[in-house]
Structures are given as C-alpha cells and as structure tokens.
Amino acid sequence: MGRRQEKTLLCIDDEQVALSGWCLYLQGKGYKVVGASSAEEGLQMFAVQPIDAVILDYSMPELNGSAVSEVMKRIKPN
Secondary structure, eight states: HHHHHHEEEEEOOSHHHHHHHHHHHHHHHHHHEEESOOOOOHHHHHHHHHOOOEEEEESSSSHHHHHHHHHHHOEEEE
C-alpha cells in the first residue's frame, strides 16, 4: 500500500453522505483524500494542491461534472 499513500485523490460531491463515504472508502484503501462539497470548492483545491486523480459527481447544481472537468483540463492540461 506504500505507493497509494503517495497518491492524492480529490473527491467532489454536493451530497455530503456520498462525499464522506467516498473519502472514508478511499482512505481505507491507503490513499490521501481531500474532499470538496461543491464544484467551486473542488476547483479551488484542484488549482492549488497536487492532485493525482479526481472522483467527480456529474450532477451538481451549480456546475455539472462535465463543466468542472473542462475547467480542470484548462487549469492543468496534464
């Protein structure tokens, strides 16, 4: 599990129960996990922190997952 601990995952979900569940599950698998309960909060975290992968809810009220992923690709093309 050592390599997983080096990986940081960002979970974005406006449903608090789902967000907590994903974060707990992934932490239990050995990942470092940061959570955001809105698209805006997730984008801010993504912009300033080293993130290896994103778990993204595609049906959020303010920005849907497609729009969030497009912004993320512009922020960090790689």
